[in-house]
Amino acid sequence: MTAEQLSLLKEIMAYRFSVLEFNLYLNTHPRDRGALEKYNKYVKELRDLCFEYQKKYGPLTATFPSEFPWEYYSTPWPWQINYD
Amino acid sequence: MWSYQKYLQYPAKVSKTDLEMAKLLYAQYAGPDSELGAAVRYLTQRYTMPTDEAKATLTDIGTEELAHWEIIATLIYKLVNGVSPKKLQQAGLGAHYAQHGRALYPHDAAGVPFTAAYLQSHEDPIANLQEDLAAEEKARATYENLIELSNDQGIIETLSFLREREVVHFQRFGETLNIVRDHLNK
Numbered sequence: 727m728t729a730e731q732l733s734l735l736k737e738i739m740a741y742r743f744s745v746l747e748f749n750l751y752l753n754t755h756p757r758d759r760g761a762l763e764k765y766n767k768y769v770k771e772l773r774d775l776c777f778e779y780q781k782k783y784g785p786l787t788a789t790f791p792s793e794f795p796w797e798y799y800s801t802p803w804p805w806q807i808n809y810d
Numbered sequence: 811m812w813s814y815q816k817y818l819q820y821p822a823k824v825s826k827t828d829l830e831m832a833k834l835l836y837a838q839y840a841g842p843d844s845e846l847g848a849a850v851r852y853l854t855q856r857y858t859m860p861t862d863e864a865k866a867t868l869t870d871i872g873t874e875e876l877a878h879w880e881i882i883a884t885l886i887y888k889l890v891n892g893v894s895p896k897k898l899q900q901a902g903l904g905a906h907y908a909q910h911g912r913a914l915y916p917h918d919a920a921g922v923p924f925t926a927a928y929l930q931s932h933e934d935p936i937a938n939l940q941e942d943l944a945a946e947e948k949a950r951a952t953y954e955n956l957i958e959l960s961n962d963q964g965i966i967e968t969l970s971f972l973r974e975r976e977v978v979h980f981q982r983f984g985e986t987l988n989i990v991r992d993h994l995n996k
């Protein structure tokens with residue numbers, strides 16, 4: 727995996743984590759408008775980053791359109807990536 | 811990384827005429843050939859698989875098994891929801907009610923708690939895939955027994971769908987076994 731691909735992937739991981747943190751917080755604070763606004767901002771960023779990454783490097787999930795031949799199964803597996 | 815989707819893979823319907831089925835459905839909730847066992851088995855075995863096809867198959871079937879686990883839970887939940895303790899006792903769920911009320915618990919149809927001893931994970935990918943083929947057949951056979959034991963049309967439809975999925979999984983695991991064999995013979 728190139729440094730460029732890894733850095734985009736790490737950005738996705740960070741945004742996904744932020745989305746999850748707000749998700750958990752909002753489950754018990756559904757009326758916190760400030761948190762909700764941040765959640766929505768991160769969700770949108772995450773969506774854009776995932777789209778960009780998958781367009782460039784292939785699918786992260788099996789619900790993303792694929793070029794021929796089927797791309798999803800051969801993109802890197804999370805436990806085989808060197809995160810350094 | 812996993813993300814939860816707030817919908818079932820198949821609409822779980824019960825007509826609430828067959829409370830005894832709640833106890834029996836526990837076979838597939840957390841018994842030896844249950845959806846829980848299948849999910850843990852495949853999602854554990856996947857890491858050391860030698861080909862991407864095998865990693866993908868185990869990941870995605872393991873994930874689907876979690877969706878099936880949710881369907882079985884939904885059937886049990888709907889069957890026991892709002893039912894009186896006396897009625898639960900008559901349906902064979904007295905012991906379950908004493909210990910858990912109407913909450914779900916990962917045990918089998920006889921109340922035996924789930925254990926990882928139901929499954930194996932080996933570095934030898936052929937050994938794993940042979941176990942997975944057998945697991946799918948045992949799950950299919952269990953669904954056939956459950957279908958025979960039910961008179962609830964909604965439950966029968968849902969179990970028939972799940973039975974069919976085991977047949978498809980068996981097919982995919984067979985293909986995966988061939989791919990892994992070819993890979994090892996190269």
Ligand SMILES: [Fe+2]
Binds near residue numbers: 848979
């Ligand atoms: Fe299965």
